[in-house]
Amino acid sequence: MARPRTVPENWDVRAREIGVRLQQARHELGLSQEDVAYRVGISAYTYQKFEKGESRPGTPLNPRLTTLIMLSEVLKVEVETLLRVSAQGQ
Template sequence: MAKRRMTVEQYSRELGVNLQRARAAKGLSQERVAHLAGIAGYTYQKFEKGESRPGRPMNPQLFTLLALSEVLEVPVVDLLPERLPDLEL
């Protein structure tokens, strides 16, 4: 049986939780992760909330995710939620 897809909002929130968990496991602050990944602290804070702007799900660029996975020392796949989002427009 195929896994049900989640909404883009749910996917973004789960990605944010995964970022938060990986960061906590490394004992790093949000500001430190953002600095090491080359993004603004505010941007990273919003990512952990699953947002890009208030009320809008995050949609980070591929290279931003790669930088975050490198800083957090986890494979990108470990940051991504297990289920795929429903991208029907």
């Protein structure tokens, strides 16, 4: 039997911070959301949700590891930079 998932405290804040970092990196490269989504192999809708810090409406961002790595490669940002925890997200 699977153990129920518990969401870490302040995960919604952390997820939103990741979304902001994704958006900043995209803007620095002059890419559209559609460009990033296409290069990563996800839908534009999914990427738009990621920038909002969501996986689905009302659900905090929780991408697959492969998606996270592809995002870091496309946006030319280290995974560690995307996942950095600020004082606000602790």
